[in-house]
Amino acid sequence: MRKLILAAGLLTTLSACGGGGGLFNRQRPDEFAVSRQAPLVVPPDFALVPPAPGSPSAASVDSGKAAMDAMFGGSAQRSATETATLDAAGRANAAPGIRSSAGDPATEVVDKGATTRDIIAAPEGDGQDARAVTPTPQP
Template identity: 80%
Template structure:
């Protein structure tokens, strides 16, 4: 008998949730497009298309990526005398155009950073559990 009363109460409670009218979640919302009046589309009075002048490049032949970069960044920036001197002493005129793509080439001249840097680069990847720190001649064992 208790189960029957409980089931009837549950059905009565849930029947209130099924309404489709103006419930808590199904309320009428304002139309966001009706808030402001849209002006009609018109052609501006000074809108005038002129044909390209003779001898100018066609729009299809202009490099759009270069034009966008020039519009964004304005071309190469002028360098100061000290910056130009530093670049010239570093060999700006003798650098290869694609040097960044040839950084791993065996023929690339590099500065020897020493055995420690080579050891760090050649070290196997790990989780750091066997890491050791050395200062001078003392070595600290890993903490356990």
């Protein structure tokens, strides 16, 4: 009788695992369905107008030239202050193409050591913490 009860219990347990509502066959949430999409909004600026007939299209702009103009100033007129600053810095003595040769791997660089790096990286301040302390002689 014991064997019959044990066999019936074992059959019941195994049938529960193989069916649709078993422990291992439950439905899991879809991890991609959990994230929410941002709602669509109407942009607040309605002042956009179509381009005028005959004006150059945005696709015809040379992006390389626009990037060079943004980096190196292009042909825009310099202000009097900027011109005076460049003249005081020695613009007339500057080597032509120095910006191109500064990042060149063949450019020789002098390593000034860790002390110079620490001085440059030091925080700005009034210098109260940067005082030299003379060691007291030990008797």
